[in-house]
Amino acid sequence: MDAKDFQSHILDKNKKIYVAYINEPPFYWREKDGTVKGADIELLDTVLGKLVYHLSNIILQLLKR
Numbered sequence: 001m002d003a004k005d006f007q008s009h010i011l012d013k014n015k016k017i018y019v020a021y022i023n024e025p026p027f028y029w030r031e032k033d034g035t036v037k038g039a040d041i042e043l044l045d046t047v048l049g050k051l052v053y054h055l056s057n058i059i060l061q062l063l064k065r
Contacts, residue, residue: 026038027039028040028041
């Protein structure tokens with residue numbers, strides 16, 4: 001696996017990621033058992049899950065070469 005190959009997959013111009021930043025206090029709370037809940041946590045979990053999924057697929061494709 002070569003860094004140039006990895007970079008070409010990462011910089012695919014057909015795939016775009018948009019990130020919005022809102023300057024507001026976080027919307028979450030802690031449950032009695034210490035777990036964190038709330039809309040911000042759910043959003044973060046979804047975004048990171050999709051990002052990890054896509055990056056994993058890119059890495060697997062590169063390893064198959």
